[in-house]
Amino acid sequence: MALPKRIIKETERLMAEPTPGISAVPHEDNLRYFDVEISGPDGSAYEGGKFKLELFLPEEYPMSPPKVRFLTKIYHPNIDKLGRICLDILKDKWSPAHQIRTVLLSIQVLLSDPNPDDPLANDVAQEWKTNKEKAIATAKEWTEKYAK
Amino acid sequence: MSDIDFDEGDDDFLYDESGEDYLDESGEDYLDELDFTEIIQEKQERKKYEVEYKVYSIEEIEDFQNKEIEHVANIIGCFKEHAATLLRHFKWNKERLIELYMDRTEEVTKEAGVIVDAQKLPKLIKVEDFCCDICCDSGDDIESLALSCGHRFCKDCYSQYLTQKIKVEGECRNIQCPSDACNIIVDENTIKMLVSEDTYHRYTSLLIRTYVDDNIFLHWCPAPNCEYAVECKIHDSDLQRLVPTVKCKCGHQFCFGCGLPDHQPCICSLVAKWLNKCRDDSETANWISVNTKECPKCKASIEKNGGCNHMTCKKCKNEFCWVCMGPWSEHGNQWYTCNRFEEKTSVDARDSQSRSRAKLERYLHYYNRYANHEQSAKLDTELYEKTERKMERMQKSSELSWIEVQFLKEAVETVVQCRNTLKWTYSFAFYLQKDNQTTLFEDNQRDLEMAVEQLSELLEEEIKPNRIAELKQRVVDKSIYVKHRREILLEDTAQGLKESRWVFIDP
Ligand SMILES: [Zn+2]
Ligand SMILES: [Zn+2]
Numbered sequence: 172m173a174l175p176k177r178i179i180k181e182t183e184r185l186m187a188e189p190t191p192g193i194s195a196v197p198h199e200d201n202l203r204y205f206d207v208e209i210s211g212p213d214g215s216a217y218e219g220g221k222f223k224l225e226l227f228l229p230e231e232y233p234m235s236p237p238k239v240r241f242l243t244k245i246y247h248p249n250i251d252k253l254g255r256i257c258l259d260i261l262k263d264k265w266s267p268a269h270q271i272r273t274v275l276l277s278i279q280v281l282l283s284d285p286n287p288d289d290p291l292a293n294d295v296a297q298e299w300k301t302n303k304e305k306a307i308a309t310a311k312e313w314t315e316k317y318a319k
Numbered sequence: 320m321s322d323i324d325f326d327e328g329d330d331d332f333l334y335d336e337s338g339e340d341y342l343d344e345s346g347e348d349y350l351d352e353l354d355f356t357e358i359i360q361e362k363q364e365r366k367k368y369e370v371e372y373k374v375y376s377i378e379e380i381e382d383f384q385n386k387e388i389e390h391v392a393n394i395i396g397c398f399k400e401h402a403a404t405l406l407r408h409f410k411w412n413k414e415r416l417i418e419l420y421m422d423r424t425e426e427v428t429k430e431a432g433v434i435v436d437a438q439k440l441p442k443l444i445k446v447e448d449f450c451c452d453i454c455c456d457s458g459d460d461i462e463s464l465a466l467s468c469g470h471r472f473c474k475d476c477y478s479q480y481l482t483q484k485i486k487v488e489g490e491c492r493n494i495q496c497p498s499d500a501c502n503i504i505v506d507e508n509t510i511k512m513l514v515s516e517d518t519y520h521r522y523t524s525l526l527i528r529t530y531v532d533d534n535i536f537l538h539w540c541p542a543p544n545c546e547y548a549v550e551c552k553i554h555d556s557d558l559q560r561l562v563p564t565v566k567c568k569c570g571h572q573f574c575f576g577c578g579l580p581d582h583q584p585c586i587c588s589l590v591a592k593w594l595n596k597c598r599d600d601s602e603t604a605n606w607i608s609v610n611t612k613e614c615p616k617c618k619a620s621i622e623k624n625g626g627c628n629h630m631t632c633k634k635c636k637n638e639f640c641w642v643c644m645g646p647w648s649e650h651g652n653q654w655y656t657c658n659r660f661e662e663k664t665s666v667d668a669r670d671s672q673s674r675s676r677a678k679l680e681r682y683l684h685y686y687n688r689y690a691n692h693e694q695s696a697k698l699d700t701e702l703y704e705k706t707e708r709k710m711e712r713m714q715k716s717s718e719l720s721w722i723e724v725q726f727l728k729e730a731v732e733t734v735v736q737c738r739n740t741l742k743w744t745y746s747f748a749f750y751l752q753k754d755n756q757t758t759l760f761e762d763n764q765r766d767l768e769m770a771v772e773q774l775s776e777l778l779e780e781e782i783k784p785n786r787i788a789e790l791k792q793r794v795v796d797k798s799i800y801v802k803h804r805r806e807i808l809l810e811d812t813a814q815g816l817k818e819s820r821w822v823f824i825d826p
C-alpha cells in the first residue's frame with residue numbers, strides 16, 4: 172500500500188527542519204517505523220543522556236495516535252519498565268492535527284517536567300512524591316548508567 | 320403523593336405540557352394495546368407501597384428533547400443545533416442553562432464548545448488553494464468543511480474522523496473539532512452530513528443512551544432487548560423508606576432503586592445483603608434439599624410437583640406439611656408454626672447447642688421459607704402450563720370456551736406474584752428485630768401465606784368439565800381474597816417503613 176501523503180510530508184519536514192535535541196529516522200524497509208532519539212533536557216535529571224525510542228504509525232494514523240515506546244531504560248514516574256509512556260495526547264487527547272513532531276516535543280517536555288500525580292510507574296511516582304531528592308538522584312544514576 | 324416529596328412543576332422532565340391526559344395523547348393505537356383492567360387501575364389512587372413513575376419509548380424521549388431544544392433556541396435566538404449542544408453540556412437542565420447563559424454568555428458558550436452567534440451552519444464547500452492539515456491533500460477541487468471556529472479539513476478526513484469517534488470510541492455529545500486544543504463541538508447536522516446512515520444511527524442512539532444515563536431519575540428497563548426507559552423521581556436516600564417497584568410497558572416488573580426484579584416489601588439495602596448472604600452461605604444452605612424430602616412416616620422419597628405445601632405420600636398416604644414436615648391434620652388453625660421462628664424453639668436450641676449453631680438455624684429457617692416460595696412459584700407456573708394443555712384438549716371435546724379457561728391463568732399469576740412477595744417477606748423478617756411491631760407483620764405474613772396455599776391447592780384440583788363453573792367461582796373468590804391479603808401486608812409494611820417503625824438488626 173502506498174504511503175499516505177501526510178506521512179511523506181511529515182517525514183520530509185522532520186528531515187529538512189530538525190528540532191534541536193530530537194531526531195527521528197524512518198526505517199528504509201518500513202517507512203511507518205521510526206528510530207527516535209531524544210536528548211535529556213538541560214537542567215533535568217536526564218541531562219546529558221541520549222534516550223532511544225521507537226515510534227510506529229498505525230494504519231489509522233493520523234486518526235489514531237502513533238505508538239511510542241522508550242527503548243532506553245529510564246527512571247521516570249510516567250514511564251514504566253516496558254518503556255510505555257503516560258501522555259494525554261497519546262491517548263484521549265489525541266487529535267489528527269497533532270504530528271510526530273508535536274508528540275516528540277511533548278515527550279521532551281515530560282522529561283523536564285515529570286508528573287507524579289498521573290503515574291504509570293507507581294513505585295517511581297511514590298518515591299518522587301515522598302523523597303524527591305532521592306528519586307532525582309536515582310534518575311541521574313540511571314541516565315549515567317543506561318543513556319550514555 | 321403520600322409517601323415521597325416529589326419536586327412538582329418545572330423540572331417535571333418528560334411530562335406533557337399540554338395537560339392532555341395520558342390516553343388522549345397517544346390515540347387509538349394505544350387503546351388497542353391496553354385492556355380495561357389496566358385503565359381502571361390507572362385511575363385508581365396510588366397505594367401506600369406504590370410510587371409514581373412513567374414509562375417512555377425512545378421516540379417519546381426524542382420528542383421531548385426536540386421540544387426542549389426548540390424552546391432554548393427560541394429564547395437564545397440561535398440554531399437548534401447549537402441549542403442542542405448547550406443543553407447536552409448542561410445535561411438537559413434547561414433552567415440552569417438559561418440562567419447562566421443570560422449571566423455569563425461568553426464563559427458558558429466557551430465551556431460548552433459552541434459559537435452561538437455563528438451566521439450559518441457548517442457546509443461542504445470548495446476553497447481556492449486549500450490544503451488539508453490531516454491528509455496533506457491540496458488543490459482547488461477538494462470539498463472541505465469548517466465549524467464556526469474556522470478550522471477547515473477535507474470531507475474525507477472529516478468523515479473518517481467522525482466515524483472513528485462514533486464507531487470506535489463510542490463518543491457522541493463530546494466530539495470536538497479535529498484541530499488540536501479546539502473544543503468546538505461537532506453539531507448533529509454536520510455529523511448527519513458527513514457519516515454513513517448506519518454511523519449516524521449509532522450516533523443518535525448513543526445520544527439517547529447518554530441522556531438516560533446522565534439523568535438520575537431515568538433508568539432503562541433491564542429486561543433483555545427492551546428499549547423503554549422508566550422515570551421515577553426518587554433519590555437514593557428514599558430507598559430506606561420505600562421500595563420503588565415499577566412496571567415497564569413490556570410487562571417486566573422491577574425495582575427502580577436497584578434494578579432487580581420486584582422485591583416488595585423488602586428494601587433494596589436488605590435485599591442486597593440477603594442475596595450476598597445466600598451466596599456466601601449457599602454451601603451450607605445446599606444441604607437443605609429444596610426439591611425432594613423424605614416422607615416423615617415411611618421415609619419414601621417425595622418430590623414436590625406443585626406449589627402447595629400439603630403433601631400426600633404416594634406410598635403410605637401420609638399427609639404432611641412440606642415446610643415443617645408435621646402432620647397436615649394439625650395444620651389449619653396452627654398453620655402459623657410454619658411461618659415463625661418460634662422463640663421457644665430458638666431458646667431450646669441455644670441451650671443445647673452452640674450459639675453459632677442457633678444462628679445458622681435462624682438463617683436456615685428464613686432461607687428455607689424464602690427458597691420454598693421461589694421454588695413453589697416455579698412449580699405453580701409449570702403446573703399451570705400442564706393444566707392449560709389439558710384445558711385445550713377439553714375445549715376441543717366440549718363446550719368450554721377460551722374465556723372460561725382464563726380464570727386459571729389469572730389465578731396462577733396472582734399466586735406467583737404473592738409467592739414473590741412472601742419470599743421477600745422472609746428476607747425482610749430475617750433482618751427485623753423481634754418486638755411488638757413485628758407480631759403484626761408476622762400475622763399479616765401468615766394470613767397471606769395461608770390464603771396463597773389455599774389458592775395454590777385449588778389449582779391442583781382435578782378439572783371436570785361439568786363442574787368447571789363451580790371451580791371457577793371458588794378460584795375467583797379465593798383470588799380476590801388473596802390479593803386483598805397482599806394489599807394489607809404491603810400497605811402496612813410500607814407505612815411502617817415511612818414511620819421508621821421497623822428496627823433492623825444485623826444477625
Ligand atoms: Zn484531508
Ligand atoms: Zn476548531
Ligand SMILES: [Zn+2]
Nearest residue numbers: 540545567569
Ligand atoms: Zn421493559
Ligand SMILES: [Zn+2]
Nearest residue numbers: 574576577587
Ligand atoms: Zn431494589
Ligand SMILES: [Zn+2]
Nearest residue numbers: 614617632635
Ligand atoms: Zn409415606
Ligand SMILES: [Zn+2]
Nearest residue numbers: 640642643657
Ligand atoms: Zn407446616
